[in-house]
Amino acid sequence: xxxxxxxNPSIDYxxxxxxxxxxxxxxxxxxxxxxxxxxxxxxxxxxxxxxxxVALGFVGGFTGKFIEDxxxxxxxxxxxxxxxxxxxxxxxxxxxxxxxxxxxxPALADExxxxxxxxxxxxxxxxxxxxxxxxxPSLPDNFYExxxxxxxxxGAAFAIDTTGAALEASLSYQPLLVKPNIHExxxxxxxxxxxxxxxxxxxxxxxxxxxxxxxxSMGGDGALLxxxxxxxxxxxxxxxxxxxxxxxxxxxxxxISSFLKSGDPAESFKTAVAxxxxxxxxEDLATAExxxxxxxxxxxxxx
Numbered sequence: 001x002x003x004x005x006x007x008n009p010s011i012d013y014x015x016x017x018x019x020x021x022x023x024x025x026x027x028x029x030x031x032x033x034x035x036x037x038x039x040x041x042x043x044x045x046x047x048x049x050x051x052x053x054v055a056l057g058f059v060g061g062f063t064g065k066f067i068e069d070x071x072x073x074x075x076x077x078x079x080x081x082x083x084x085x086x087x088x089x090x091x092x093x094x095x096x097x098x099x100x101x102x103x104x105x106p107a108l109a110d111e112x113x114x115x116x117x118x119x120x121x122x123x124x125x126x127x128x129x130x131x132x133x134x135x136x137p138s139l140p141d142n143f144y145e146x147x148x149x150x151x152x153x154x155g156a157a158f159a160i161d162t163t164g165a166a167l168e169a170s171l172s173y174q175p176l177l178v179k180p181n182i183h184e185x186x187x188x189x190x191x192x193x194x195x196x197x198x199x200x201x202x203x204x205x206x207x208x209x210x211x212x213x214x215x216x217s218m219g220g221d222g223a224l225l226x227x228x229x230x231x232x233x234x235x236x237x238x239x240x241x242x243x244x245x246x247x248x249x250x251x252x253x254x255x256i257s258s259f260l261k262s263g264d265p266a267e268s269f270k271t272a273v274a275x276x277x278x279x280x281x282x283e284d285l286a287t288a289e290x291x292x293x294x295x296x297x298x299x300x301x302x303x
Contacts, residue, residue: 002046002128002256003156005147006039006057007135008105010090011066012245020095034284035070036090038132038161041246041285043076045253045275048288051260054079056119058136060106061086081116083108092245100245105136113139120147125155128176130256132161132249145169161252164188171209176259178206179215179252196303199224200231213265215255215272217248223276225269230302232266234273237297239281246285251276254291270298 014032035044043055055076059067060083067087071078088103123129129151135143144166151158152173159177160170163184170178185202186193193199203214203226214226225232254275258268274295278286281294 002051002053002130002260003123004039004043004046004053004055004130004132006037006055006133007139007143008088008133009035009037009040009057009059009064009067010088010103010105011063012036012090012092014092014094014245016094018095020093026095032283033066035067035074036245037067038246038249039130040067040071040076041249042130042132042161042253042256043071044074044285045246045250045279046257047074047076048286048291049253049257049271049275050288051253051257053077053130056080056116058083058106058108058112058116059087060084063087063089079119081112081119083112098244105134107138108136117146117150120150121154123151123154123156127151127154127156128256128260129156129158130161130252131158131170132252134162141165142169145173148173148175159252159256161248168209171206171211174210174212177213177215177252177255178211179217179248179255180206181217181219181248185216196224196233200226200303213255213259215251215269217251217276223251223269223273224303225265225272225300227265230266232269232300233303234269234298234300237274237277237294239277239294241280243280243282243284247276247280250279250286266300266302270295270300273298273300 012034016029043053046053055078059080064087085106091101093099157176216224222235251272255272258271278290
């Protein structure tokens with residue numbers, strides 16, 4: 001089984017406006033309310049790719065019920081811990097530029113956290129746990145590491161898509177996949193990277209610290225996959241950028257779903273790039289049809 005963990009889910013409230021009049025009155029062209037959070041996005045793309053998963057995390061209040069109901073309609077399996085405080089709302093304001101206003105998230109009671117940790121006892125040898133995104137401020141800084149220790153002690157593999165100290169602390173536990181974008185990689189090592197060779201050099205440092213596969217997304221410049229055996233590059237397929245939310249999560253889902261079936265990193269990388277690009281070219285997360293259409297256009301080369 002694949003388990004996704006979203007510690008700080010949200011309703012993503014997407015608001016397109018023709019013209020944003022700061023300090024004045026603007027009118028929405030439309031609005032969309034979607035179940036949000038990086039792990040939830042991963043579960044939704046896994047579903048599109050016909051890979052079963054169970055979405056774990058914390059939800060509360062009317063916003064949390066919206067997320068549970070929306071995922072139930074999408075036939076995504078969940079086992080959330082219900083909490084007293086409301087799940088947050090994140091605003092994605094789309095005008096001539098895209099602006100995001102994210103909520104901080106609820107304060108979690110000790111009993112709620114204990115119930116979540118109890119759920120992790122279901123994870124067993126052969127399972128894969130995907131940890132994605134931020135955490136509510138009330139959780140300790142090392143909470144991801146605590147979860148990784150529990151999962152790996154029970155024999156599960158894990159992938160992680162987060163940044164900074166949490167990413168660095170995860171590496172010694174040998175994650176199956178880490179996926180920083182180029183800016184996060186630069187911040188991690190306090191460098192400015194200009195060429196593919198430089199990106200690969202610092203990506204390999206993540207391998208040296210324990211990661212098994214490293215995908216570095218570079219926006220319109222495509223992506224790199226770095227492994228102990230080979231390094232691969234994929235150019236970004238051509239298309240109109242509509243949605244930057246969830247593209248990285250789609251890459252994680254694409255890689256993991258394919259790799260668990262095939263064990264082939266290059267083919268899994270192709271699925272990852274197709275999944276991320278298909279989401280970037282969509283109003284919401286990618287459909288199976290959109291991913292399959294783009295997959296035939298993705299060219300992966302060894303470098």
